Amino acid sequence: MIRIGVLALQGAFLEHQAILKHLGAETFQIRKPKDLERKIDGLVLPGGESTAICKLLIDLDMMNQIKSKIQDGLPVFGTCAGLIILAKRVKNKSVPGLETMDIECVRNAYGRQLGSFRATSQFEKFGKIPMVFIRAPYITWAGRGVEILAEVDGKIVAARQKNQLVTAFHPELTDNPTVHRYFLEKMVKK
């Protein structure tokens, strides 16, 4: 069975676990370095506050370990805060993240909570899916080898670079499992 580790330092990690379980994957929570010693086929970085999650990654001594696992090819899927943590460049960032993916993003790109919204848009070739944006970022630059998977109003909101998948929106807050299925089937299963 596929085993997905879900970073559970802060944010909406239970929602990811529920949808992954629904798709038949086994999940476990990662809260401290010891949790990284377990067998892991894929990693999810959930939504939450990126500054809080990054601070905890550093303080709990997990940043470098996770970074090297991703650089060694571990499939990773980051939503919202997870996207910010994976991005090489972030506008108005205060705490350093993993910085493994060749993208640049803007935090809180749509403003405060009053700017949060719901949209429906095409995801890769898998049809239109509901997308929930909560104080969300978007991608302002994608480097070579980065595949753009979704756009809303001309802004990049989902992308992939080899073993790294990011969405600015929260597929885990909807009933639609398309993005998680894409992660499991196209990136985790070999």
Next chain:
Amino acid sequence: MSNRYELNKNLAQMLKGGVIMDVTTPEQAKIAESSGACAVMALERIPADIRAAGGVSRMSDPKIIKKIQAAVSIPVMAKCRIGHFVEAQILQALDIDYIDESEVLTPADNVNHIDKTKFKVPFVCGARNLGEALRRIAEGASMIRSKGEAGTGDIVQAVSHMRAINSDINRIAAMREDELFAESKNMQVPYELLEYVHKNKKLPVVNFSAGGVATPADAALMVHLGAQGVFVGSGIFKSKNPEKRATAIVKSVTNYDDPDMIARLSEDLGEAMVGINQQEIKILMAERGQ
């Protein structure tokens, strides 16, 4: 339910597993953010000082709120008085991320809470039991917190409220479906919300703990008792070493189930806020707004 209400419940989901800290200045807000707070509550005075000052306590000066909004990138919340919908309108005009309709301020209405369904911004409200929680949700709250007894540094009320909410939930879940009609009358809550609790064995919104958290152990205790996150008011900036204590509380919420780690985190934090026993105080804020 409307799209906006769903989005507002969703923001609360993103705050889960986190610590929301009371701050009164941009400097404190920055300390909170760099210590790992998932949001800050912008206030003119923290609850311990509100208690000490006495008199009528109102919404903060918008200027203070704006300065704090400019200082940090995490969500900024602010409090308005119970029932004072104009203070809430002002906070919405300031583009606040969450409004706390709070018993910590002096109530403006002894009967009615704000009709929160009329607002676009989300509201969090305090509750001591399931009845209060569901009444606030019916009025449009998209997040609940236990009331606790703010400004005391005494965890006892937060513990009783969280236990009361959860034992009420268990009781409702165990009921026969045909008993819910009478129970909704008895509890003075809408039937639909009670039915949700019966079916799902949880509140329809995120539930945090607040009021009296002063140590990493207090915070971890509340997570064990079912809190999905923690508000810390006076506990941080009334202590000797706010930054260290804030960081320790954040980490102990994440690793609430690791006593070895919490033992290390609790070491050498400097003096905690002095604290007042619940028996020593004249005003029980938790009794406001039922």
